[in-house]
Structure formats: C-alpha cells, structure tokens
Amino acid sequence: GPVLHFLADPGEGDDPACWQYFEDGALLIENGLIRRCGTWDAVLRDLPNTTRYTARLFDYHGKLIMPGLIDTHVHYPQMRVMGAFGRQLLDWLNEHTFPAEESFADPRVADATASFFLDRLLANGTTTASVYGTVHAHSVDAFFRAAQARKLRMLCGKVMMDRNCPTGLRDTAATSLEDCSALIERWHGKDRLRYSVTPRFAITSTPEQLQVAGELFRSRPDMHLQTHLSENLDEIRFVQQLFPDSKGYLDVYDRFGMLGRGAIYGHGIHMSEAERARMAETESAIAFCPTSNRFLGSGLFDYPASTAAGVKVGLASDVGGGTSLSLLRTLGAAYEVGQSLGQVLSPWRAWYLATLGGAKALALEDRIGNFAEGKEADFVVLSLQSPAELQFRAEYTTRIDERLFALMALGDDRSVHATHVLGECVHKALS
Numbered sequence: 001g002p003v004l005h006f007l008a009d010p011g012e013g014d015d016p017a018c019w020q021y022f023e024d025g026a027l028l029i030e031n032g033l034i035r036r037c038g039t040w041d042a043v044l045r046d047l048p049n050t051t052r053y054t055a056r057l058f059d060y061h062g063k064l065i066m067p068g069l070i071d072t073h074v075h076y077p078q079m080r081v082m083g084a085f086g087r088q089l090l091d092w093l094n095e096h097t098f099p100a101e102e103s104f105a106d107p108r109v110a111d112a113t114a115s116f117f118l119d120r121l122l123a124n125g126t127t128t129a130s131v132y133g134t135v136h137a138h139s140v141d142a143f144f145r146a147a148q149a150r151k152l153r154m155l156c157g158k159v160m161m162d163r164n165c166p167t168g169l170r171d172t173a174a175t176s177l178e179d180c181s182a183l184i185e186r187w188h189g190k191d192r193l194r195y196s197v198t199p200r201f202a203i204t205s206t207p208e209q210l211q212v213a214g215e216l217f218r219s220r221p222d223m224h225l226q227t228h229l230s231e232n233l234d235e236i237r238f239v240q241q242l243f244p245d246s247k248g249y250l251d252v253y254d255r256f257g258m259l260g261r262g263a264i265y266g267h268g269i270h271m272s273e274a275e276r277a278r279m280a281e282t283e284s285a286i287a288f289c290p291t292s293n294r295f296l297g298s299g300l301f302d303y304p305a306s307t308a309a310g311v312k313v314g315l316a317s318d319v320g321g322g323t324s325l326s327l328l329r330t331l332g333a334a335y336e337v338g339q340s341l342g343q344v345l346s347p348w349r350a351w352y353l354a355t356l357g358g359a360k361a362l363a364l365e366d367r368i369g370n371f372a373e374g375k376e377a378d379f380v381v382l383s384l385q386s387p388a389e390l391q392f393r394a395e396y397t398t399r400i401d402e403r404l405f406a407l408m409a410l411g412d413d414r415s416v417h418a419t420h421v422l423g424e425c426v427h428k429a430l431s
C-alpha cells in the first residue's frame, strides 16, 4: 500500500527532499525491524534470494502506512479528568487533577488505568509516548508492566512533588531519590522501556528536590527528563515568587542541571528569545500541546518561532489537560492554533511533527520515527474511509497533500485502520 515517512523536517518551505512517498509502497520487516522501505517492485527485487523466507504479507491497499505516532507528553493517571469543566491551570490542578491522582494510592486503580490507557493509545495509532505517572512509585511499575506486555517503546517516570500539593501526594527530596533510583534500576533500558525523571514543575518541588532531579538526569547518558514550563501566566508569576533569584522560569531548571539532550518540556508557550536560544543550545525539546493549551486557556504556542530558534519540538496530547488521545485531532488543533497566529502548519510539517519530530524531541531517533533501515517497525495504517465526512472529502481529491490535510483536519481514531508494533498487528479496526 501507500507508504509515507520523513527523513528530516520539511521546514517552512515544504522541502520534498525531506520525505519519501511511495504510492505503490512496501515495507520489508525482519525480526521486528525495518529491513527495507520503497516501492513494491524495488523491495521485491531486493529480497535476498539466498535466504528462504517464510514471509507473512499484510495488504494495505487503499490505506496509508506511516510510522507509529509519538505522543511526547501525556499523563496516564488523568484519563478520568479529560474534559473537566472549570478554570485555568492552577485551579484545574487543585480541583480535578490532584484528587484523580490521589486515587492511585490504590495499585489496582493504577493497573486498570495503565491497561486501558495503552489500549486506547494503540487504537489511536500512537506507539510511543512520554508518560507521567503519579507520585506513587507503583504507578510507574503498573505502567511499565502493561507497556512491557505489549512490547512497546515507552518512557515513564514517577512524579516528584514535595510542596504546594495535597499531603497525600507529597514525597520528599530524599524519598523521591530513593524511589526513582529503584525504578531506574528496575526498568530503565529493560526491553524497550526508558525512565524519564519527572519533577512535576517548579511550583511543586523544593530546590532540594530539583537538585535531586538534575542529578538523576545527569547520572546516565541515556536518561530522560520531563516537566512543565511556561504554560500559564499565573504559574509563571508563582514560580518567580518561589525562585526570586532566577532570571526566569527556564533558568530555574537550568540552575539545577535539568537541560540537555533527552529533556523535554511541556508547553513552553510564554518564552523569551533568550530562553529559546538556551533550549536550542542545550538540545532540550518542547512538547507542543495544542488541545490542552486551548482547553485550559493557556495561550498560543508559536511553533515556527521555536523551530526557527533551533529548538526541537514534538507533538503532545497532554491528556487530561488535552481533550483527545488522537494525534490526528491534536494536529488539527495545532493547525488551528497556527491560523490564530497568522501562521500555516502545512500537512507535511504536521505529519513530520507527529512522527520523526517527536522521535527527535525524545532523543529516540536512532530507534523510531521513520522507516530507515534498522529502525523498529512500529507503524500505523490510516484509512481515508472513516469517518464518513472524511471519506466524502477525500473522494473529492487524489492529491496526497490534500488527503494528508483532510486526515488531520477531519480524522480521529476512526481513521486508524490498524496499528503494528515490531511488525505485529496489535490493533485492527472492525470495519
């Protein structure tokens, strides 16, 4: 079937050298890894004839095969607060989010939610995500067990928070160091799992705890870190009160050694040019959360300004602040944010953002993000036949760029025909 993947960011100019599209394409997969991606004829011609293959064939004629989608920032314990009515970030956290996370004191809640969450990710074509647990270490055990059973490439970390939150959700600098160290020992680098050091944000951690977070992040070269940055104006004012000596929000994290390759910051809406330059220089990334930023009224993220400054950007649902696990819907929202700013998010750049852009933002581009030889064969098969409005629209045009755009403007989980992990089909639509 048709195959599309990206080799680099097509940029503002939609440089066609940055993607490969094979109308009559094929993927050759061996032991769960991409062996060859190209036209059907080329892939067949190159089949090594010295080896006897017992091959299985998946025919996705009339569909569109793309690398598995990558959600660079999402909270699995917040599945039950998606779409919660109310005010902006800080009130939303206190009224809805913290109570939901408190229910994870019960490990059975964590187990049940982790399984439901991962099955919904796969139904939405998302095969890798950078995921927040709760403050409870067992929330991360539950998540990694469920991810390991599904053979997924996943990042997760225990939320660290030792102030400005309910007592039931509070750890300390010392206990968080102990818990994170044990989790890293247990899970980091096992199968396709990676640990991500996860201080919630500057408001909920003491300087002592941020110090621990920075040390854990720098303790191994392949360690990840995730937190929130410059999402909401009240949040930014509170951070300035708590850290009066810092030059700005990013500087708080910078002083504790939390910037670097593998570090990803959620939101990054209200940023100065100096802060963007500092992120670029340190190879830190931003997770663009368009549905969440609109739902919580946080502001409009300037994607072109960030990439122009050289900052790596990934796409993110940020559920439960975000309103959908679907990265198709999230791309639609990203496009609408661009429109509000007088910018255009082209379909090429959009699908780059949801695939290879996310892999780069998570420092996983050596493993996933496109169909380069040797990468892990996680992919999504998209259908232009569902929902019916998308089908009706897609029948009106044969242009691939128009169809890619229709998918992100009108598509959702109904447009996910199948999802494959390491070559194996793990989700198939009923129709």
Ligand code: GUN
Pocket: 075, 089, 093, 097, 200, 201, 228, 231, 292, 318, 321
């Ligand atoms: N800032 C700190 N915690 C959170 C959270 O859970 N969601 C969002 N959107 N922002 C946050």
Ligand code: FE
Pocket: 073, 074, 075, 228, 266, 318, 321
């Ligand atoms: Fe978030």
